[in-house]
Amino acid sequence: MSVDFFPDKDVSRLNTIILNQDGSPNRGEIAVYKLLSRDLGNSKDKYFVWHDLNLSHHDLGYNPYKKISAQIDFLIVCQRGILVLEVKGGDISISEGTFFYGNNFDKKMNQDPFHQAEGYKYTLLKGVLSSFSHSLFCHAVAFPDVQFRLNLKLINDAYLWTSFRGESTYNNSIENFITGVFNDVQNRHQRQGRTYRNLTDCELNIIKDNFSPTIYDHNALPKSSTLDWLQIENLDILDALYENKRIMIEGPPGSGKTTIAKGYMDRKKGRKGIYICWNILLMAYTQKMLDRRGLSNSVEVTTLTRLLMKLDDKINYQTVIKSGPEEFSELVYKTMNKNNLPQYDYMVIDEGQDVFNRGIEAVINRLCGYNSKGLTEGDSLILYDIEQAHRSGYQEALEVSKLLSEHYAHFRLVSIKRQLQAPRIIELSNRLWEKGFSLHEGLNNSSLTVTIHKNLKEIKRKLMSEYVLNFKDSTSSLKAGNCVLLMESTIFNDAAPDQYDLTTLITVPGFEELDTINISNESQNLQYTSILKFKGLERPNVILVVNQLSFFNQYEIFIGVTRAINHLRIFVYDRY
Numbered sequence: 001m002s003v004d005f006f007p008d009k010d011v012s013r014l015n016t017i018i019l020n021q022d023g024s025p026n027r028g029e030i031a032v033y034k035l036l037s038r039d040l041g042n043s044k045d046k047y048f049v050w051h052d053l054n055l056s057h058h059d060l061g062y063n064p065y066k067k068i069s070a071q072i073d074f075l076i077v078c079q080r081g082i083l084v085l086e087v088k089g090g091d092i093s094i095s096e097g098t099f100f101y102g103n104n105f106d107k108k109m110n111q112d113p114f115h116q117a118e119g120y121k122y123t124l125l126k127g128v129l130s131s132f133s134h135s136l137f138c139h140a141v142a143f144p145d146v147q148f149r150l151n152l153k154l155i156n157d158a159y160l161w162t163s164f165r166g167e168s169t170y171n172n173s174i175e176n177f178i179t180g181v182f183n184d185v186q187n188r189h190q191r192q193g194r195t196y197r198n199l200t201d202c203e204l205n206i207i208k209d210n211f212s213p214t215i216y217d218h219n220a221l222p223k224s225s226t227l228d229w230l231q232i233e234n235l236d237i238l239d240a241l242y243e244n245k246r247i248m249i250e251g252p253p254g255s256g257k258t259t260i261a262k263g264y265m266d267r268k269k270g271r272k273g274i275y276i277c278w279n280i281l282l283m284a285y286t287q288k289m290l291d292r293r294g295l296s297n298s299v300e301v302t303t304l305t306r307l308l309m310k311l312d313d314k315i316n317y318q319t320v321i322k323s324g325p326e327e328f329s330e331l332v333y334k335t336m337n338k339n340n341l342p343q344y345d346y347m348v349i350d351e352g353q354d355v356f357n358r359g360i361e362a363v364i365n366r367l368c369g370y371n372s373k374g375l376t377e378g379d380s381l382i383l384y385d386i387e388q389a390h391r392s393g394y395q396e397a398l399e400v401s402k403l404l405s406e407h408y409a410h411f412r413l414v415s416i417k418r419q420l421q422a423p424r425i426i427e428l429s430n431r432l433w434e435k436g437f438s439l440h441e442g443l444n445n446s447s448l449t450v451t452i453h454k455n456l457k458e459i460k461r462k463l464m465s466e467y468v469l470n471f472k473d474s475t476s477s478l479k480a481g482n483c484v485l486l487m488e489s490t491i492f493n494d495a496a497p498d499q500y501d502l503t504t505l506i507t508v509p510g511f512e513e514l515d516t517i518n519i520s521n522e523s524q525n526l527q528y529t530s531i532l533k534f535k536g537l538e539r540p541n542v543i544l545v546v547n548q549l550s551f552f553n554q555y556e557i558f559i560g561v562t563r564a565i566n567h568l569r570i571f572v573y574d575r576y
Contacts, residue, residue, distance in 0.1 A: 003040035003047040004208070011037050018051075028089020029073060031144040032161075032174070036074070039175040046201075048208050050075040055123060070120050077207055079198040080182040081136030082129060085161075086117035092143045094150055113141045114155055122398055126386075132203060133402030136196045138185045140177075158184045192326070193333045193362055194403060244409035245379040248352075248401075250386060251413030253538065253562040257383040261348055264381050265295055271345040273299040274367065276307065278354040281529065282536040284516035286350070300344075304332075304355055304363070311335050311342075325357045325393060332359030336366040344368050345379060351536045352384030356400035357393050375407045382408065388535075388562075390555055424448045425568050429561045432554060439549050439557075439572045450570045456491075459545055459571045460505045466569075467526050467543070468510035483541040484514065485528035486560050488553055491545055491573060492530040502545055503528075531560040540566045548574045 009017050014033060015025045033051060040047040055070040074085040088109070093100045099109040117139035125137045139159065143150070146162040157165070161177045170176040189196060199207075247264075251257050265273065275290070277283040280303060287301045302310070305320045312335045323331060336359075347368040349360060361375060369378030382404065389397035424445050431437050443450045453459050467483060470476045491502050503513075512518065512525035514534070531544070542564035546557050561568060 003036065003043070003049055005033075005037070006048070006050045006208075009033070009051070026089060028087045028142070028144050031089070032074060032085070032087050032142050035144070035174040036076070039173050043175055045078055045080075046204065048077045048204065055120075055127075070123050072120050075124075076178060077199070077204065078178075079200075079204065080179070081138060081185075081196070081199065082121075082124065082132065083178060083181060084117045084121045084124070084139045085142055086113045086120075086139070087142045087144065088113050089143075090145050092146050092150070094152065114139070114159070117141055118395065122395060125398060125402055129207070130402065132199065132207065133399075134197055134406050135199050135203075136182055136185055136189075137399070138181050140181050156184070189399075192329045192357075193359065194400070196403075245377075246375075246408040247380075248382045248384070248405055248408040248410045249413065250384055250401075250410070252385055252387065254565070255413035257385075257413065258350075261350065261381060261383060262289070262293065265290070265299060265348065266293065268346055269295060270298055272343075273346045273348065274307075274344045275299055275301045275348045275350065276355070276360075276363070277301065277303050277536065278351040279303065279533055279535060280516055281514065281519055281533055282350065284519045285537055288520040304358060304360070307363070308332065308335050311338065325396070329357070329359035333362050336362040341366055347374075347378070347380040349380065349382045349384075351388075352382045353386050353389040353397050353401070354535075356384070356389070356404075357396040361400065361404060375404070388559065425561060425564050428568070429558060432549065432558050432561065437549065439546070439570060447566065448568050448570075450572065452572045452574050454575055456502050456505055456573060459502065459573065462571065463506070463526065463543070464510065471510075471524060471526070478541070480524050480526060481522050482539060483526060483543065484534065484539040484563070485511075485526055485543045485545070486531045486534050486563065487528065487544075488546040488556055488560075489530050489532060490547065490553075531556050531563075534563055535559055538563050538565055540564075541569070542567075543569045543571070545571045545573060548572055 011034060014030045018026045018030050018033065020026045029051070036047075036049055040049070050072070051074055053072040053075050055072065072084055073087040076083040076085060088099075088101075090101055091103045093103055093105050095105055099112060101107040101109065121137050121139040125133060129137075140161065141159060142161040144161070144163055147164050149164055150157070150160070150162065152160065158180055161170075161174060166172050166174065166177065170180065186196065249257050249260055265275075273295075275286055277286060283301055283303050283306075287296065290296045290299050290301060305317070308320065308331060309315050309317070315331060315335070320328065320331070344367055347364060349355065349364075352360070364378060364380055365374040366372050368374040368380050369376070371377075374380065384401065386394070386398055386401055424443075424447050428443065428448060439450055439452075441450050441452060451462070453462075463485065467478070467480075467485075470478045471480045487502055493501065506528065510525055512523055512527050514527040514529040518527065526543075531546075542560065544557070544560045546560065547553055549557060561570075
């Protein structure tokens with residue numbers, strides 16, 4: 001077999017072709033190009049390699065540097081899968097996880113090359129190559145001029161090529177390194193029970209013939225006509241979808257996913273179903289909703305954790321909360337291998353992005369299909385918003401969503417129904433990801449109010465005067481049942497430096513912690529909980545108490561902001 005380069009370059013003239021911005025030869029990329037040409041050109045397998053591939057779009061989901069476009073040094077495609085290879089030439093040094101040019105920490109790199117390559121990989125997976133999500137997508141980094149062992153404490157060095165590792169580990173063959181990357185990624189997925197197949201010759205040729213730098217989603221409906229076609233308001237969507245037994249609906253908060261779920265279950269009334277939520281408040285709210293629709297006798301509502309404990313009495317809550325995603329997945333697969341598991345006629349999975357990396361595909365396969373073939377023969381609906389996956393788990397959630405979409409009819413809702421009610425709230429949710437953005441009082445408008453406070457006692461006084469006392473005023477239009485107070489987890493759970501968390505201050509009449517019992521009650525008190533416990537739910541009026549925006553709470557504040565339908569009140573605890 002052989003290797004085809006796009007564009008094909010004369011190896012003898014690379015010093016005059018592959019150049020830096022200042023016109024000097026880019027020796028790092030030249031060295032890798034020569035290695036790929038030599039080793040892949042003599043391979044028994046077929047390879048396609050794109051050099052210096054420019055993409056006009058860079059996905060925002062995993063894009064830590066907020067780039068609007070992407071430039072991939074090398075994209076390598078073969079039967080094993082798709083590999084993004086980022087190249088950094090010259091001497092490289094590392095200190096406390098930070099990369100520098102030079103042996104003596106001379107110049108800090110603007111970007112972590114591993115994060116850079118990983119971001120490009122997910123841009124491809126979500127975009128132009130999304131139709132090939134059944135194959136492995138991998139990323140790696142090459143430092144071709146490094147001739148000594150680098151100490152990578154936080155990075156799997158199986159994804160790093162250096163001159164030193166080429167000689168010591170890969171018999172000086174970059175193809176052996178590429179094969180090692182694919183093997184390592186394959187083994188990681190197999191431990192989670194996921195399997196990926198090789199690309200066929202036909203698929204390789206499709207990628208070769210149709211590859212384009214314009215990123216688009218093959219699974220998504222055209223943006224301009226999506227909502228018109230779906231007709232969410234009257235649920236005509238279900239008439240179009242009902243021919244499909246497995247449906248994935250992707251969309252942002254307020255796009256109508258819950259409306260679709262209600263209609264989906266109404267049409268299956270009397271059949272045995274299971275509705276899997278991520279948290280217990282969403283579970284309790286869903287149970288109340290099913291009670292009102294006369295579905296509670298036929299639909300079991302639970303969380304994935306509670307389901308595991310029900311199916312295996314050796315699993316307890318403490319075991320689960322101490323488990324990371326990988327350990328949790330192992331519990332799921334072990335449980336799903338048991339005999340005499342219950343069978344359901346259909347399954348609904350809400351907030352799917354939070355369980356995609358926790359073995360949910362095994363649950364679907366065993367509990368919602370025939371002969372443990374739920375992914376190919378079962379009846380299920382998955383509701384999710386990949387942008388709401390926690391940043392630390394975004395990559396794997398995206399990979400699993402793409403893997404699942406091979407078995408599902410996949411639809412994306414690209415507009416927000418409630419946007420006309422509070423467009424500034426939607427604007428704020430988008431701006432939260434901007435580098436250097438901060439919450440400030442200048443954001444105020446009719447649907448959004450932001451104030452800055454130096455202590456929690458001051459915030460409590462405001463909550464009392466603006467909300468609790470208003471609830472008791474018969475002339476006020478503000479009703480407690482339309483409001484919820486959500487607190488950032490550090491404020492909700494931990495004592496602040498002034499020795500008070502907010503829950504200490506509001507244990508007085510007029511406040512009430514939200515739980516599974518009172519979630520649907522017409523309470524006269526201001527109900528409160530943490531932001532993350534309220535995920536998947538919404539209220540007309542949402543009150544947030546958060547710290548100033550930072551990298552560490554960015555995701556949590558985003559979740560809180562997107563819980564509001566009509567009005568958002570933000571108290572920023574800025575004690576410094």
